Amino acid sequence: MTEETGRAGNRLRVAKATTREEKEAVYRLRYRVVVEEMQKRPDAADHANKMITDHLDAVATVLYLSDGTEVVAALRQIWAPDAPESHQVRFYELDKILEVPRAAMSFTSRLIIAPQYRGTKALGVLLAAIYQEGRSKGVWLDFINCAPPLVSLYEVMGYRRFMANVLDTDVGLSVPMALVADDVEYLTRVHSPFARMAAAFPNDPTHGAWFAKRFADYAQPSCARVMGTDEFVRYLTERVHVDDYPLLRGLADAEVKEVLHSGTIVRAQKGNLVVRTGDPGHDMYMVMSGALEVRGRSKSGGAHVLETLGKGQIFGEMSFLNGRPRTADVAAMTDAEVLLITREFLERLTRGAPAVAARLLMNLSMYLVDRLQNTTQGLVSMMEQRATPPAAAPN
């Protein structure tokens, strides 16, 4: 369908998986990335054949990207009339959206990109193809469900939040988003690559107006690329007073803006697990409002509260620093806003503005010293209360 030049100069080709061989190649790519690379154990995994597939694949359009020798990326789209009712209700509360005909809706999922093609054109090529696939069926409302670090990426494509976050047993906290595929005015405003493609199809401006009104509660975008730099930084600086944020101390105004600008706001509802033990994740979070609880899991499976976090405090720093899976759960005790800071941003900052990166990491170290001292005090007094000698034998 489309051809692009790949990383090694190979031609990337998008195709629809129709044969059994093609479909199985896609299922194997899913397994390689999700189970072998990300170390997840989804229900749909078939470990004997090293594939991930479920009953929805039978009704989905599966698109894949090939570099000539192997499948390097894939995703699938399910047209709403073909999807089981339970799926629609569970993930997207479509029982509440009765005013849109089912034939105008689709669900896009299982996006997988092989490591060497991340950050390349592969994603754009695949999304463009699936956009056209949906529009050619008359779809104008597409749904996806994504992990918080990907929210800004989908916002740039033109997707918007429209309902509360959900907790997906496979992937942890997940943010449902919707694309009004023929809202040319909005797509143009956020510089979505779909804006240009929309011209090839009939577009109805009332759809965009309906969406904006219907889901006004979720209208606030989460990242600077969509909100516009000035507006986003204004939104954050109104809420962020540097004194409350140990991470930002000693930074010049322009540097604070740079850090805030790189972030994505994750809006968690009371009860949401923002970070889950064992999940992969390279991002650090800074609490902007609300209260969250850090919970450890013991080997026996019990959970105990390790700390309560409020404004200015940081969590997820361990995986941010060492790239390993999460070692604790973090749950929102109230509705909360947290700013997600990615490891890629830190790497970029270390190359481009290393003195700012050094200050940020020094601040992080000082913050950790404070927390370490508080935690240690807590431990010492707990041990004194129990009147047991501190178990501190050296190894």
Next chain:
Amino acid sequence: MPNTFLHSLTVDERAECLERGTLRARAAGEMLVRAGAPFSSLSVILSGSAEVRRSDGVVLATLGTGDVVGEISFLQGADGRATADVVTTTPVDVVDLSEAAIDGLLLDRPQTAARLYKSLALVLARRLQATSQRVGGVGEAGPTRSALAPKRPWPGAKPA
């Protein structure tokens, strides 16, 4: 020396940091740091080993090649006081990086300074995690406490 302070730096970064420091050679049984004394440099053990000891002699942790000493008081700046004794158990070579040395690194080699602080943050994050898990372990009655005890315990006793 996986998981140590030096381990997270590349060979070049290590050289750029360490060449700014002062090398001290210590015999076995000498005090590297005294609890409660002002201590404002970051010290890195190049060879040998040392013990972190509480005032009553209880050993809190053992340190070896690549480990850092004095990071908490270093980060606290002027108010910094060592929180425990550190005593060598073998002959030890240690490099002291003064505040001025690290300020110099920030000016001339900011990228290396950033990596150094990242490495420091990682050491602290690990210790915080170990300590938090111990708090959790104490909170849970029974034998899980020893199972949760970190490899490098650091309950950071109050200075005498």
